[in-house]
Amino acid sequence: MNAHAASSEETIQWTPVCDKQALTADTGVCALIKGRQIALFYSGKLDEVFAVDNFDPIGKANVLSRGIIGSQGERICVASPLYKQHFDLKTGECLEEPEHRLTAYAVKIDNGKVYVAV
Amino acid sequence: MSKQRVIVVGNGMVGHKFIDNVINSDSADKYEILTFSEEPRLAYDRVKLSSYFSGSTVDDLMLTSEEHYQSAGVVYTLNDKVVDLDHDNKTVKLASGKVERYDKLVLATGSYPFVPPIPGKDQPHCLVYRTIEDLEAITASAQESKVGVVVGGGLLGLEAANALKNLGLETHVVEFAPRLMAVQLDEGGGNLLRRKVEALDVNVHTEKNTKNITAGEKHRYRMEFADGSYLETDMILFSAGIRPQDELARNCGIDVGERGGIIIDNYCRTSIEDIYAIGECALWDSKIFGLVAPGYQMAKVALSHIDGGPEEFTGADMSTKLKLLGVDVASVGDAHARTPGAQTYTYEDGVNEVYKRLIVSEDRKKLLGAVLVGDVEAYGTLQQMCVNSMDLPGSPEQLILPQSDGSASAAMGVDALPDTAQLCSCLDVTKGDIVNAVQGGCCNMGDIKSTTGASTGCGGCAALVKSVMDKELANLGVEVNNHICEHFEYSRAELADIIRVKKIESFDELLDSHGKGLGCDICKPAVGSILASYWNDYVLEEKHMGLQDTNDIYLGNMQKDGTYSIVPRVAGGEITPDKLIVLGEVAKEFNLYTKITGGQRIDLFGAQLHELPVIWKKLVDAGFETGHAYGKSVRTVKSCVGSTWCRYGVQDSVGMAIAIENRYKGLRSPHKLKFAVSGCTRECAEAQSKDIGVIATENGWNLYVCGNGGMRPRHADLFATDLDDETLVKYIDRVLMFYIRTADRLQRTSVWLENLEGGLDYLREVVIDDKLNIAQELENEMTSNIGKYQCEWKTTIENPEKLKRFRHFINSEETDANLAYVVEREQRRPANEQERKDQIPAMEITTN
Numbered sequence: 018m019n020a021h022a023a024s025s026e027e028t029i030q031w032t033p034v035c036d037k038q039a040l041t042a043d044t045g046v047c048a049l050i051k052g053r054q055i056a057l058f059y060s061g062k063l064d065e066v067f068a069v070d071n072f073d074p075i076g077k078a079n080v081l082s083r084g085i086i087g088s089q090g091e092r093i094c095v096a097s098p099l100y101k102q103h104f105d106l107k108t109g110e111c112l113e114e115p116e117h118r119l120t121a122y123a124v125k126i127d128n129g130k131v132y133v134a135v
Numbered sequence: 136m137s138k139q140r141v142i143v144v145g146n147g148m149v150g151h152k153f154i155d156n157v158i159n160s161d162s163a164d165k166y167e168i169l170t171f172s173e174e175p176r177l178a179y180d181r182v183k184l185s186s187y188f189s190g191s192t193v194d195d196l197m198l199t200s201e202e203h204y205q206s207a208g209v210v211y212t213l214n215d216k217v218v219d220l221d222h223d224n225k226t227v228k229l230a231s232g233k234v235e236r237y238d239k240l241v242l243a244t245g246s247y248p249f250v251p252p253i254p255g256k257d258q259p260h261c262l263v264y265r266t267i268e269d270l271e272a273i274t275a276s277a278q279e280s281k282v283g284v285v286v287g288g289g290l291l292g293l294e295a296a297n298a299l300k301n302l303g304l305e306t307h308v309v310e311f312a313p314r315l316m317a318v319q320l321d322e323g324g325g326n327l328l329r330r331k332v333e334a335l336d337v338n339v340h341t342e343k344n345t346k347n348i349t350a351g352e353k354h355r356y357r358m359e360f361a362d363g364s365y366l367e368t369d370m371i372l373f374s375a376g377i378r379p380q381d382e383l384a385r386n387c388g389i390d391v392g393e394r395g396g397i398i399i400d401n402y403c404r405t406s407i408e409d410i411y412a413i414g415e416c417a418l419w420d421s422k423i424f425g426l427v428a429p430g431y432q433m434a435k436v437a438l439s440h441i442d443g444g445p446e447e448f449t450g451a452d453m454s455t456k457l458k459l460l461g462v463d464v465a466s467v468g469d470a471h472a473r474t475p476g477a478q479t480y481t482y483e484d485g486v487n488e489v490y491k492r493l494i495v496s497e498d499r500k501k502l503l504g505a506v507l508v509g510d511v512e513a514y515g516t517l518q519q520m521c522v523n524s525m526d527l528p529g530s531p532e533q534l535i536l537p538q539s540d541g542s543a544s545a546a547m548g549v550d551a552l553p554d555t556a557q558l559c560s561c562l563d564v565t566k567g568d569i570v571n572a573v574q575g576g577c578c579n580m581g582d583i584k585s586t587t588g589a590s591t592g593c594g595g596c597a598a599l600v601k602s603v604m605d606k607e608l609a610n611l612g613v614e615v616n617n618h619i620c621e622h623f624e625y626s627r628a629e630l631a632d633i634i635r636v637k638k639i640e641s642f643d644e645l646l647d648s649h650g651k652g653l654g655c656d657i658c659k660p661a662v663g664s665i666l667a668s669y670w671n672d673y674v675l676e677e678k679h680m681g682l683q684d685t686n687d688i689y690l691g692n693m694q695k696d697g698t699y700s701i702v703p704r705v706a707g708g709e710i711t712p713d714k715l716i717v718l719g720e721v722a723k724e725f726n727l728y729t730k731i732t733g734g735q736r737i738d739l740f741g742a743q744l745h746e747l748p749v750i751w752k753k754l755v756d757a758g759f760e761t762g763h764a765y766g767k768s769v770r771t772v773k774s775c776v777g778s779t780w781c782r783y784g785v786q787d788s789v790g791m792a793i794a795i796e797n798r799y800k801g802l803r804s805p806h807k808l809k810f811a812v813s814g815c816t817r818e819c820a821e822a823q824s825k826d827i828g829v830i831a832t833e834n835g836w837n838l839y840v841c842g843n844g845g846m847r848p849r850h851a852d853l854f855a856t857d858l859d860d861e862t863l864v865k866y867i868d869r870v871l872m873f874y875i876r877t878a879d880r881l882q883r884t885s886v887w888l889e890n891l892e893g894g895l896d897y898l899r900e901v902v903i904d905d906k907l908n909i910a911q912e913l914e915n916e917m918t919s920n921i922g923k924y925q926c927e928w929k930t931t932i933e934n935p936e937k938l939k940r941f942r943h944f945i946n947s948e949e950t951d952a953n954l955a956y957v958v959e960r961e962q963r964r965p966a967n968e969q970e971r972k973d974q975i976p977a978m979e980i981t982t983n
Contacts, residue, residue: 043681046945078697079951087655096656098685
């Protein structure tokens, strides 16, 4: 589990989203969690799931789950499918325009199920 | 010490250059500058005047601004003219009555258009071509005219003809001499230029001496010629040369030449002390210089002399290179072979319409001049050889002959140039300046331009400047890195070789063996494209899915709001009424914005993810297949209707377009590919602007390659002529596969060809002569690719697993609530931010 954005363990409320098997390696999907659109990405190489906002603050559309994921140096990123800026999947920070930042959410896999903390 | 008062009379290009030089010099604060212009605005670029008719605004043409002059302390007066000059008391008097004192006076009064003394020349629609006001008058007159005549077939005359054409007039050029551009071109060059100009629907009349302009019968005026013939027209534009504007000097006792022009010495001094003349009004060694570069040189010399410097004006190279009506023309040095004993070499290629002539010294050691029409690539080399009096190679003809080994031309190595060689004559930049700039850290043309100013004038020297820069970069050992991204230390072409030779079938396999990290949005789609080009698997197969770019991954073109557009294939642009009705019905059912594309198909906008499979099911059932509008792949083959219906068609262009489109549909490539087929030489399908263009001839097909529209349009090159169907397809197979094998990522065929060493000739050798012995391999690769074609949408809608991805949420059936639309011209489009705010709560569009 990677609890990058979570505060402390007790306050975390985990929402079950889907089976991990439903995720295709190195692609994203969008989940609706407590009224929020959240993009989930599964890196096959790292065997890790990441969650950030689906809304692209630069392109102003709900599209980030449809971007390509990869690495920029040490950082794991998604590239916006609209205008190709990179967002750090762990911190939500935009590499090219750091004034834009997504919320990054904690994710855990339990018993083959994906949970996101919102 | 008080400032010296310098008055510059005239604020044209050269007058402004002088002022600009003062402002930028170290001794700027020694001078107080005043300038007067009779025009209503400060200096603008007269060289680019014709661009006013192709969309440039007055602002685009301006060389400076009132703010700039104000901040530099330059005092300027517009709409006022210096009418008198008292050199004893050192004052000038203006038309407005004002009198100003000077310490130094610089006459930059320029020239005026020469209008031959023909009776009837002063009528309202008889105009000239020199100032922005003239252009405005021409535009106004053109609105009341159908036919326009330019008097004068020189450089400016042809530019003016282009302007009339752009204004939609039937255009004629009337020239007194027996050929066009008689000053710069010899007979052969002039004849070819004429053929090319006439092919552009400009009527050329040479050896015509206009005697009288009277009222016409069919048109406004009738021009009567000395040989008894006549021509009727609605407007006349005189562009028969320029005359120095020397009236002020002449009236005030300054020496002028017999045929006009203010006489100056090597320091640009006139016959009266403290008065200088520069630019087109000045006469040096009995010569007037009607180009901007010598004028700039004089501006530099005059300032140097005022400032106590040593510079001298010693004449100027009058070589020119320009594009007139789309035709490349260049003239170097003694183009007419007037030097005693001059020898010439002539190369003429009637097929490709190229004419080149070299004029060399009697001993064949030095180049005296050259004429180039249709292909001016050698201009930079030849001009430098001429100006620097460099030794010619043993066989000078090699300089203008096409090279059999494929190299572009026997370009002289830039190493041979002395450091003092002036590469950019507009801005006076030498080879040494470029070398210094590179050593100072410049490593691309943008840097070079902003640092040295080279190539920012006419741009004619760009190729030469770039080769000097490249050479110097190489000398410094600067490595030009062509790695595709941080994850692979290879270029795209190298990755393509690795994938092909090692038969690599997935991105992970390639990353493990040849890369590092996780990959990124640069290398993943590039590798995805190469894999598809060679193995042509289904792009949404699980192992390839994460590689697909924005559009490919959902097989549609993502629009700004995250919805998609849908473009079914309409091969050759041929569609039955029934299929048209299906498209209309689908668009209506899903409320899709509908537009005809440039590639003769129909684009349906605004489909949400979950709607895509439903829509495509209907389309596939009706016999449509994917148009690959989303892919870096073959898009469309545009066609005209051809011989089946058209009175002029000589081949079945629609049939050929459909055959080609079906052959190459779905072919993934480094960038998108657009084709066209025209049924006759009228070229209604615009094939010469395509990557692959096919034009019917009486005997078969002419094949054009590597053209494109878009950001930087490029005309396709004629690759082969009169091909039969089978050979045509064979050549296209080979060209495309060779491009896929060797191009860079996102490199259109046009740029690919420009960067291909050896250029078009080399491509012909590979494709036609099979120089590399790979033709069969290329064809086999194409055959294999074609054999694996599948309609990606048909495959997708038949696969329930794949369909799961086509919904907005993985855990909900809801759709994206953020979409908002407004209706415009009876169709919807995404609401802009203001409209969104105005329509809270967002209007929900329900479509099913």
